Amino acid sequence: MITNTRWVSRGWWRIILLATVFLTGSSMPSLAEPGSPNLWQTLTEAGTTARDQARYEDAERLFLLAGRAVERFGLGDARVATTLNNLGLVYHAQGQYARAKPYYEQALAGWEQALGSEHADVASALNNLAEIYLEEGAFEQAEASYLRSLAIGERVLGRGHPEMAVGFNNLAGLYRKQGHLVQAEATFRLALALLDGTDGAASVDPAPILNNLAALYKEKGLYVYAEPLYRQALS
Structure with a gap:
């Protein structure tokens, strides 16, 4: 749940929104009126662009504004959970794991409430939370979250779907x-194996997986297996 103070009036919301866009240099497709159903989407898209460009302060401001646009609907609204997850991703990308964790936890609870426990967004939240557990050294919790995420993914996408390769x-x-x-x-x-036969058509890039497997072989001293995988990852 977003706990920041809400803007008191429409006028203040509009002024602060304009100031944020000006200061951050974010590109806004259009400035929706406060209360407009397009406002959250506009802010979320701008925040996602900023995050993808590693403009994390800009992304944080935009996602906080997006959260304020929908916070009155409560955690049962999927947009609230999406915004919490987006904020978690911003902090996670900066290595602020302790700060990201509660946002992922709230996003997971919100998506489960809004969408049910068998939804792709729930699987995403579990995967994100597992990465935090991994950084904390909480390996049992990380494994449980990864496995639950994969189980949901198999039921939603189907066993053998290429996107399962990420999990x-x-x-x-x-x-x-x-x-x-x-x-x-x-x-x-x-x-x-899940990416075999996709001929690059899958949305998942095999290079990081090839690189990871090569690094494992290198760690085991099996350089003859590692080298071709490194080459394949670079090709």
Whole structure:
């Protein structure tokens, strides 16, 4: 739940919104009136662009404004959960894991309430939260979150869907960090197998997975296996 003080009047909202856009240099497709159903979408798109460009202060301001635009609907509104997740992503990208964690937790609760427990957004929140657990060294919690995320993904997308490769890559990274190299290798290979035959048509880039598997082989001293994977990742 966004706890920042709400703007008191329409006039103040409009002035502060204009000032934020001017100061951040964010590109706004159009300035919607306060209360307009387009306002949240406009702010969210601008915040996402800023985040993708690593303009994190700008992204934070825009997502906070987006949160204020819909906070009156409560956590049961999926837009509130989306905004919380977006703020978590901003802090996560800056390595502020302790700050990102409660936003991911609230996003997960909100999406479950608004969309049900079997939804792709719930799987995304679980994956994001698992990455925080991984950074904290809470490996059991990380594994449980990754596995639940993957289970939802299989039911929503279908077993063998190429986008599942991302989740398996992340799970393999956890196993590698724990020193479970046999499990890690098998899981990296499963991730790559999901991308076989897609001929680059899948939205998932195989290069990071290839690089991760190569690094695992290098760690084991199996350079003859690592080198071709590194080359393939660069091609």
